[in-house]
Amino acid sequence: MRVMVADDAALFREGLARLLADAGFEVVAQVGDARALLDRIGQDPPDVAVVDIRMPPTHTTEGLDAARALRTSHPGVGVLVLSAHVEPHYALQLIEDGARGAGYLLKERVADLSELTDAVRRVAAGGLVVDPSVVAQLVGRKRARSPLDELTDREREVLTVMAEGRTNQAICRRLFLSPKTVEAYVRAIFTKLGLHQGADDNRRVLAVLTYLRG
Known part of the structure; x- marks a missing residue:
């Protein structure tokens, strides 16, 4: 490379x-x-x-x-x-x-x-x-009401790791979850953030931007 x-x-x-x-x-x-x-x-x-x-x-x-x-x-x-x-x-x-x-x-x-x-x-x-330090600082901001409020604590944890640019496999390792469980959380995140269409890569980016903007 x-x-x-x-x-x-x-x-x-x-x-x-x-x-x-x-x-x-x-x-x-x-x-x-x-x-x-x-x-x-x-x-x-x-x-x-x-x-x-x-x-x-x-x-x-x-x-x-x-x-x-x-x-x-x-x-x-x-x-x-x-x-x-x-x-x-x-x-x-x-x-x-x-x-x-x-x-x-x-x-x-x-x-x-x-x-x-x-x-x-x-x-x-x-x-x-x-x-990760940037993600942590953004997470700590006070936020107005947003679609992120609909996420469960576990979904928010998954999205936090996703915001670092990690793959589903890396999320599994970080949070000690099975691949199917992580896939289910990711689908739920997309749904709650209104990201229903498009390639998963694009939806991941949009989900991360929604999260970081707060």
């Missing part, structure tokens, strides 16, 4: 590239700013771009802006945005734009190689990845 890394901190960029290479990924480019990333992707698109959210010149949202631009120019390129802080509004902006092949992960997760590589692979496969 071909990966590009964009981060203006040279030591972090080199370290991340080395971790990915040691895990079996082909790191085809390392760049220090969003403009260089977009140029390199235009020349030779990778499977995934791993992008720092803050890069030159303003160190605000250059990485996020580049990720959103790629959703239009190169929808087949997965984008994993790394952030040093829990910023739920940025995570929502990213996944609302395309909601496929997109992820938002805290930089501290890089220390867990299995977490990092799993996120890269899921994004490459068109999946959605949201850092």
